[in-house]
Amino acid sequence: MTYPMSSNEAEYTDADFETVRRIAQDEAGIHLPESKKTLVYSRVSRRLRELGYTSFQAYLDFVRMPGARDEMEKLICALTTNVTHFFREKKHFEHLQTVVVPHLAAKVRAGGRARLWSAACSTGQEPWSMAMSVMTAFPDAPSHDVRILATDINSEVVARAASGTYPEAETEGIPQPCKAQYMVPDPFGDMCFSGPICQLPAFKVLNLNAAWPIKGTFSAIFCRNVVIYFDEATRERLWQRLAEKLEPGGFLYVGHSERVTFVDRCGLQQIAPTIYRKDH
Known part of the structure; x- marks a missing residue:
C-alpha cells in the first residue's frame, strides 16, 4: 500500500x-x-x-x-526519544546516596574500586545526577578510584552529556545546594558542571544490543526507560547481560513502567518496584 x-x-x-x-x-x-x-x-x-x-x-x-x-x-x-531530566524518579537517587554510596565509600577508602553505569545516559541528566548523589554522600570520591560510565547509542547526545552544560531552565530539578556547589554559569547564560565532580563520569557511545567492550563489574547500573523500545526476547537478553555485569550485592535500577522478567534466572531479587539487587 x-x-x-x-x-x-x-x-x-x-x-x-x-x-x-x-x-x-x-x-x-x-x-x-x-x-x-x-x-x-x-x-x-x-x-x-x-x-x-x-x-x-x-x-x-x-x-x-x-x-x-x-x-x-x-x-x-x-526512532527513539531522548526525554529526561535531573533526578528523574528521585527515589532511585535517594537509594543510591543513602544505601549504596556509604558502602562503596568504605570499600574504596580501604583501597578498593567502585564503578557505576548509566546505561542509556541520553543528554546526561542521569549520570550527572548520579555524580551529585555520590558527591553528597562521599565528597572526596574524585580522589579515589570511583567512576561513572555513561553510555548511549546516540553520539550527538553523548557529546552534549559530556559537555556538562545545560540551559538554566533544564537545571530546575537540581537542589539549590547542589547547583551552587557543582555548577557555574558560562558566558552564554547556561549552567555547566565544574570542579572535582567532573572527574567522576566518563562518556562513551555504546549500543546495548551489540558487543560491550566493558571490563569488570558495577556496584549499580541505571538502565531506565530503554527496554520499552524492545520486544520481549530482546528485553530478556538485556536483563540477563546487565545482571552479569553487576557485582554480588549490586543494584539495578529500571524505569517506572518496566519490570525485570525471570528475576531468579538473572540472579536478582526485587527489593522495590523498580530496584533489584544481585544475589550474593
Whole structure:
C-alpha cells in the first residue's frame, strides 16, 4: 500500500515501513509495532527532508550502504526519544546516596574500586545526577578510584552529556545546594558542571544490543526507560547481560513502567518496584 501524500511529501509504502522495522530490530533491537507506522513516517521524513530525498526507498537504500554508518545512527536516533531530566524518579537517587554510596565509600577508602553505569545516559541528566548523589554522600570520591560510565547509542547526545552544560531552565530539578556547589554559569547564560565532580563520569557511545567492550563489574547500573523500545526476547537478553555485569550485592535500577522478567534466572531479587539487587 502507498499512503497518499501531498505534492511536497515523500512517498511512503508498507514496504518502506517494513524495511525501517527490520533496520531498527537488527541495528538496535528496537521493536516497531504496526501502531507506530505513522510515527515512523513523521520521524524519518525529517531525515529525508534534511538530505533532500523524495522517496523513502531511495533514502533507505542509501542508509544501508557501508559508507552511511553516520546516517544509520541518525535514523536509529530518530526512532527513539531522548526525554529526561535531573533526578528523574528521585527515589532511585535517594537509594543510591543513602544505601549504596556509604558502602562503596568504605570499600574504596580501604583501597578498593567502585564503578557505576548509566546505561542509556541520553543528554546526561542521569549520570550527572548520579555524580551529585555520590558527591553528597562521599565528597572526596574524585580522589579515589570511583567512576561513572555513561553510555548511549546516540553520539550527538553523548557529546552534549559530556559537555556538562545545560540551559538554566533544564537545571530546575537540581537542589539549590547542589547547583551552587557543582555548577557555574558560562558566558552564554547556561549552567555547566565544574570542579572535582567532573572527574567522576566518563562518556562513551555504546549500543546495548551489540558487543560491550566493558571490563569488570558495577556496584549499580541505571538502565531506565530503554527496554520499552524492545520486544520481549530482546528485553530478556538485556536483563540477563546487565545482571552479569553487576557485582554480588549490586543494584539495578529500571524505569517506572518496566519490570525485570525471570528475576531468579538473572540472579536478582526485587527489593522495590523498580530496584533489584544481585544475589550474593
